[in-house]
Amino acid sequence: MAFQFNFSIEENESNEADTHDKTELQLGSPKHEQDSTGASRQAADAVADCGPRLPTDKHQDATPKKRFCLKAAKEHDIPEDVNQVLENKVVEMVSGLRYVNVSVVEMTLLGGSRGEDIVSKSVSSHSDLIPGVYEGGLKIWECTFDLIDYFSETEMQFTDKTVLDLGCGAGLLGIVALRRKAKVVHFQDYNSTVIDEITLPNTVANCIVDGNGTGSGDDRKISKPPSKRLKKAKCLPDLLTKCRFFSGEWSEVSQLLLSSNKPFSKYDLIFTSETIYNPDYYSALHDTLSQLLDKNGRVYLASKAHYFGVGGGVHLFEKFIEEKNVFRTNTVKIIDKGLKRFIIEMAFKISS
Numbered sequence: 001m002a003f004q005f006n007f008s009i010e011e012n013e014s015n016e017a018d019t020h021d022k023t024e025l026q027l028g029s030p031k032h033e034q035d036s037t038g039a040s041r042q043a044a045d046a047v048a049d050c051g052p053r054l055p056t057d058k059h060q061d062a063t064p065k066k067r068f069c070l071k072a073a074k075e076h077d078i079p080e081d082v083n084q085v086l087e088n089k090v091v092e093m094v095s096g097l098r099y100v101n102v103s104v105v106e107m108t109l110l111g112g113s114r115g116e117d118i119v120s121k122s123v124s125s126h127s128d129l130i131p132g133v134y135e136g137g138l139k140i141w142e143c144t145f146d147l148i149d150y151f152s153e154t155e156m157q158f159t160d161k162t163v164l165d166l167g168c169g170a171g172l173l174g175i176v177a178l179r180r181k182a183k184v185v186h187f188q189d190y191n192s193t194v195i196d197e198i199t200l201p202n203t204v205a206n207c208i209v210d211g212n213g214t215g216s217g218d219d220r221k222i223s224k225p226p227s228k229r230l231k232k233a234k235c236l237p238d239l240l241t242k243c244r245f246f247s248g249e250w251s252e253v254s255q256l257l258l259s260s261n262k263p264f265s266k267y268d269l270i271f272t273s274e275t276i277y278n279p280d281y282y283s284a285l286h287d288t289l290s291q292l293l294d295k296n297g298r299v300y301l302a303s304k305a306h307y308f309g310v311g312g313g314v315h316l317f318e319k320f321i322e323e324k325n326v327f328r329t330n331t332v333k334i335i336d337k338g339l340k341r342f343i344i345e346m347a348f349k350i351s352s
């Protein structure tokens, strides 16, 4: 049984759903398998909700024409009463981290069509990915767990690092960094609904002090969902004040960060999982990484070898990066189970 914050909480050992399969979805799975026409049709559908064509749209003169939203960037405030973001949420555990049950969130969102309406759009298009409309952030994707495993295997150091979880979805990568003493952690997702309904609640859930004083946000494994009813969830201010949350298209978010009045220092570490499925986004992704990464920083990118239907994948992305001649790439891990998965480290070719 799962539990709800601010509501009745009962002990149940089966909460420890430490299997990666639980909420995982793959673009290569049947649900995602579309032919390229299908993918283009989805992109074309997205136009109805979109503004201008991307200036760099290489399909400008091709048929069918593809246009994508430049979804405006927005910073999401953390509510003063953090209990608010966990209302009506069911919290479970995966890889020692708390996360909100996505099905419950989806049901809630379906109940009232507001905001981006991504759940009903996703349901009616039978897809977990609608280019330019919904980019898949509600679910936790497989490569997120590859990166979490990689952090442990390599004993990656986060202390005093500035970190960006780019295309964060559930935000688990940023949350691990936060709990391992990163100085600053920023989260970005394309969809504001994902930030409000999934990323922020997950972050709060992992900062929360339960009735036993555990789950205190240090590097110890977080406790299972607490056995006692939470009278009042308190968030550790020092942890949450390290976080900022952004939604919007990559180049827009990058611009917002760089032009904001708030102090901003480039990131030591950028994590990005399952974000290279669509070659149409490579240019924006590349430019965002090059604008936001510190000159001595590292990007850790996790991806499947290939994304059927959408066309992107590791080799195409590496070729793109090579042609741009800004970053060097190094494959640091290959997970050779079924469709191969990769972890790639990127750094500027010229650093200090």
Ligand SMILES: C[S@@+](CC[C@H](N)C(=O)[O-])C[C@H]1O[C@@H](n2cnc3c(N)ncnc32)[C@H](O)[C@@H]1O
Pocket: 135, 136, 137, 138, 139, 140, 141, 142, 143, 144, 166, 167, 168, 169, 170, 188, 189, 190, 191, 248, 249, 250, 251, 272, 273, 274, 275, 281, 284
């Ligand atoms: C397949 S989801 C992966 C989510 C998460 N990283 C994971 O592994 O579970 C891809 C993510 O990339 C982000 N994304 C994809 N294309 C984007 C774009 N053009 N601009 C901004 N974000 C984008 C979306 O926010 C989305 O959450």
